[in-house]
Amino acid sequence: MRKIALFLIVIILLTVLGGCADGQSGEQISETRLLLDTYCTITIHGDVSKELINEAFELLAEYEALFSKTIEGSDVWRINHARGEPVRVDIRTAAVILAGLAFGEFSDGMFDITIGRLSHLWNFGAEAGVPSEAEIEEARLTVNFRNVLIDGTTVQLTDPNAWIDLGAIAKGYIASRIAIFLEENGVNGALVDLGGDVAAYGNRRDGNPWRIAIRKPFGKIDDYLGVVEISNTTIASSGIYERHFEKDGVLYHHILDPFTGMPAKSDVTSATVIADGAMTGEALSTLFLLMDRNSVKQLIDRTYGDIGVVLVLENGEIELLGDVRLIN
Amino acid sequence: MTAKKLSLMAVLTASALIIFFIEAQIPLPIPVPGVKLGLANAVTLLALFWGQKNRPFVHEQQSSFSAQSLTIVNIFTILLCRIILGAIFTGRPIAFVFSLAGGLLGFTAQAVMRRYVTDKQIWVCGAVGGVFHNVGQILAAILITGTPSIAAYLPVLIIAGIITGIISGLIAQLTLARIAKNR
Amino acid sequence: MKSNAFWLILFSALIIISAVTALLLRQVPMSRASIYLNGILTETVNLTIVEEHYTVTIDTDGRTNVIEVERGRIRMMEASCPDKTCVRQGWASNGLTPIVCLPNRLVITLESSNDSDIDAAVG
Numbered sequence: 001m002r003k004i005a006l007f008l009i010v011i012i013l014l015t016v017l018g019g020c021a022d023g024q025s026g027e028q029i030s031e032t033r034l035l036l037d038t039y040c041t042i043t044i045h046g047d048v049s050k051e052l053i054n055e056a057f058e059l060l061a062e063y064e065a066l067f068s069k070t071i072e073g074s075d076v077w078r079i080n081h082a083r084g085e086p087v088r089v090d091i092r093t094a095a096v097i098l099a100g101l102a103f104g105e106f107s108d109g110m111f112d113i114t115i116g117r118l119s120h121l122w123n124f125g126a127e128a129g130v131p132s133e134a135e136i137e138e139a140r141l142t143v144n145f146r147n148v149l150i151d152g153t154t155v156q157l158t159d160p161n162a163w164i165d166l167g168a169i170a171k172g173y174i175a176s177r178i179a180i181f182l183e184e185n186g187v188n189g190a191l192v193d194l195g196g197d198v199a200a201y202g203n204r205r206d207g208n209p210w211r212i213a214i215r216k217p218f219g220k221i222d223d224y225l226g227v228v229e230i231s232n233t234t235i236a237s238s239g240i241y242e243r244h245f246e247k248d249g250v251l252y253h254h255i256l257d258p259f260t261g262m263p264a265k266s267d268v269t270s271a272t273v274i275a276d277g278a279m280t281g282e283a284l285s286t287l288f289l290l291m292d293r294n295s296v297k298q299l300i301d302r303t304y305g306d307i308g309v310v311l312v313l314e315n316g317e318i319e320l321l322g323d324v325r326l327i328n
Numbered sequence: 329m330t331a332k333k334l335s336l337m338a339v340l341t342a343s344a345l346i347i348f349f350i351e352a353q354i355p356l357p358i359p360v361p362g363v364k365l366g367l368a369n370a371v372t373l374l375a376l377f378w379g380q381k382n383r384p385f386v387h388e389q390q391s392s393f394s395a396q397s398l399t400i401v402n403i404f405t406i407l408l409c410r411i412i413l414g415a416i417f418t419g420r421p422i423a424f425v426f427s428l429a430g431g432l433l434g435f436t437a438q439a440v441m442r443r444y445v446t447d448k449q450i451w452v453c454g455a456v457g458g459v460f461h462n463v464g465q466i467l468a469a470i471l472i473t474g475t476p477s478i479a480a481y482l483p484v485l486i487i488a489g490i491i492t493g494i495i496s497g498l499i500a501q502l503t504l505a506r507i508a509k510n511r
Numbered sequence: 512m513k514s515n516a517f518w519l520i521l522f523s524a525l526i527i528i529s530a531v532t533a534l535l536l537r538q539v540p541m542s543r544a545s546i547y548l549n550g551i552l553t554e555t556v557n558l559t560i561v562e563e564h565y566t567v568t569i570d571t572d573g574r575t576n577v578i579e580v581e582r583g584r585i586r587m588m589e590a591s592c593p594d595k596t597c598v599r600q601g602w603a604s605n606g607l608t609p610i611v612c613l614p615n616r617l618v619i620t621l622e623s624s625n626d627s628d629i630d631a632a633v634g
Contacts, residue, residue: 004451007519008494011487011526027538030559032583039562039582043630193631204630213560215634221562224632237633270634359599361611420593422614444513452518459525469611474550475618480536480608483529490522 028189028205033057036064036171038195042178045205046188055185056178056192063177066093067170069116069163076164080116084160086149094153096166096173096279103169103283104145107299111287112258116163117142119256122263129247140261172236172282175199189231197282199234214326217241217270217312225310225318226326230274236281238289239270239312255289264290267314271296274308274324281307297321333396336378337406344371344410345417352418360484362426362465366492368410369457372435373450373500375403376442400439407435429468434461447504454497458489537606541621542628544585544603546578549616558583558604560632574615585619587612 028045031053042056066075066089075093089097100113117139121131131139142162149156157164175192179199182190189202191210200210209229216223218241228235240253240263257264271288275281284307288296293313300309300321308324320326348368356363379395398406411431415424437460441453462485469478546554548569564581566588576597577589584604587597590612597612603621610619 003515003519004494004498007523008491011491011523030583032581041559041582041631191630196633198631198633210630211628213629213632215632217634221560222557224629224634227629235633239634272634359596359601361596361613420614426613449515449518455518455522469613473547473611473613473616473618475547475609475620477607477609477620478611478618480606481611483533483536484608486529487526487533490526494522 029053031057035060036174036194039193040195041191041193042182043191043193044182044187044189046186048186052182052185052187056182059178059181060174060194063092063170063174066090067096067166067174069165069167076166079155079157080163082157082160084157086154086156089153089155091153092173092177094150094155096170097148097150097155097164099173099279100166100169100283101145101148101150103279103287106302107287109145109258110290111168111283112143112145113164113166113168114143114145114147114157114159114162115168115256115258116165117161118258118261119165119167119254120163122252122254122256123243130252136261140258143258143261168286169279169283171195171197172199172234172279176234176278197234197236198230199278200230201232203231214270214272214310225312226328228272228274228308228310228324228326233274233276234278234281235272235274236285237270237272238282238285240264240289241269255286257290266290267292268296268311269314270312272310275303276305276307280305284309293319330396333398333402337398337402340371340375341406341409341413344368344406345413347371348410348414349418358488360481360488361469362430362462362481362485363488364492365495366458366461367496367499368414369434369454369461369493370496370499370503371410372403372407373438373454373457373497374503375406376438376453377447377450377500377504380442380447403439404435407431425472426465426468430461430463430465433464433467434458436460448501450501450504451494451497454495454500455490455493458491458493458496459486460489461493462486462489536608539605539607539623541603541605541607541623543622544580545620545622547618547620556580556585557629558585560629562632569617574617576612576615576617578619585621586610587617587619590615590617 028043029050030041030043032039032041040060042053044053065071068074069076069080071077075089079087103111121135121139142159147157147159147162149158171194175194175197176199178192179190179201183201189204192199198212203209209231211227211229212235213224213227216225217239240255243254245252253263255264266289268289271285273281273285306323309321310324310326311319313319351365351367375398379397411427415421415427434457438453438457441456445452466478466482466485470476542559544556544558545552561580561582567578569576575591576587579586579588584602586602587610590597592612592614597610600610603610607621
């Protein structure tokens with residue numbers, strides 16, 4: 001009788017303990033957290049512990065603490081509140097700023113990381129409507145990437161009113177760095193999806209490339225144009241439908257033209273870019289919404305490295321440029 | 329049917345109902361559909377082994393005490409009454425179907441098993457009954473909802489069935505032993 | 512008549528086999544959820560590409576269930592059934608055990624990824 005009771009206790013203990021057991025290695029595991037103001041999903045597979053995903057998310061939080069313009073004390077926040085004084089930053093912040101400035105040069109100022117004041121004006125000041133011309137002009141004047149001086153890890157904004165906003169390239173950088181971190185820690189494959197900025201390392205567990213769907217502009221959650229297959233590269237997308245509002249029948253979206261201070265007028269509604277460079281995809285996808293289709297083609301020719309582009313135009317036409325294949 | 333037998337059956341039915349009600353008030357922390365302590369099964373087992381002598385495969389002393397045993401029909405009646413009344417009074421008519429399915433299968437399994445075990449092994453009978461009870465409930469759930477993937481709960485419910493079956497079996501076993509001692 | 516030891520071993524074996532099976536079932540990564548009402552498929556959700564969380568309300572003959580969907584997981588948020596086991600099951604994100612609301616005949620099954628599945632969505 002006692003034996004039976006003992007047996008019962010042992011069995012219950014084993015079952016409970018078993019329930020707390022770690023996941024098997026080799027399985028593809030995925031975790032999603034709400035960070036950077038969006039859904040961030042990290043998927044890995046390989047002979048690694050589940051703990052690695054935790055570490056990857058911690059790394060993500062580290063980057064957010066550097067690049068966020070709203071977190072008080074972050075590198076970007078400190079630059080923006082330094083009133084023109086030079087500021088020491090983390091070497092990674094310096095790297096991203098340098099890349100941002102390079103894109104500024106490359107695009108003749110169309111892509112500008114000092115767009116901070118202008119984007120802030122449209123996002124908060126314009127809760128119910130359009131900012132006044134005076135407000136727009138005042139903000140627009142602070143936008144000039146050439147006002148950013150950088151020497152090693154010291155950054156200085158020569159215009160004390162200007163604000164740096166790394167929103168248009170930070171996620172691309174972070175996604176790539178996390179993918180590299182996972183690679184260095186022995187995963188066989190990884191997919192880092194930061195709210196639509198995706199970096200892929202290796203393939204899916206079944207050996208096929210990662211399948212990324214491209215959503216339809218203004219479509220429902222499940223509507224997509226098609227799927228692209230990627231491994232060891234990044235993919236990013238921008239669209240005018242992402243953040244927008246309508247007033248008096250006019251659509252105002254969040255891709256701002258630094259020269260006019262207004263939402264860009266272009267015949268491109270959505271641009272998806274596949275590129276090897278960490279920030280190239282994200283920066284270009286934003287850039288392509290600021291220029292018309294022909295300028296996009298010219299810019300692609302000037303871009304170093306092979307990239308693939310999927311454009312959705314105003315008239316609904318889908319255009320594929322460069323190295324890309326859209327499936328089903 | 330003697331008056332003695334009838335009153336025995338009445339007491340058993342009432343006991344089973346009471347246990348059933350009390351158990352229904354205790355929420356189990358495990359959020360798996362169909363997991364419950366199943367203590368009322370102890371009464372069914374008690375009834376099955378009450379004065380039970382006819383066990384062809386058991387060589388040891390057959391019954392702990394002399395008493396008129398209940399027929400299978402008697403015991404099934406007790407079970408059925410408990411299930412019906414239990415469902416009516418706890419106000420969950422849907423649970424009735426599942427209780428019935430599980431009860432039927434569990435009862436059949438236990439009725440068969442008792443021919444192979446002694447009075448000291450009622451816990452074995454309980455375990456088998458517990459497993460079949462839960463299997464019966466899963467089958468009913470699959471049929472009613474039409475989704476076979478509910479079968480994914482079989483492993484968990486088998487484990488639960490064994491454990492809860494042993495518990496109710498032990499209760500019946502100890503109760504029977506105590507009654508035998510006091511006779 | 513079998514000895515006690517025999518039964519103990521038998522039950523232990525059964526428990527261990529079941530436990531291992533249950534654990535294996537739990538690890539299966541799942542990317543799609545299907546909602547069945549009365550055995551009929553009412554809706555499928557691709558959990559990998561959910562952009563923002565939303566709820567689905569299913570209401571038939573006075574039986575109501577509210578299902579909440581987030582990226583990578585799904586759960587029964589509210590139910591009109593008396594015992595609410597389905598709600599207590601919480602979020603489902605891995606494994607093949609479905610979320611079941613028997614009184615309301617509603618089952619949420621999870622399916623693992625297969626070849627034609629999407630891993631992420633951009634745009």
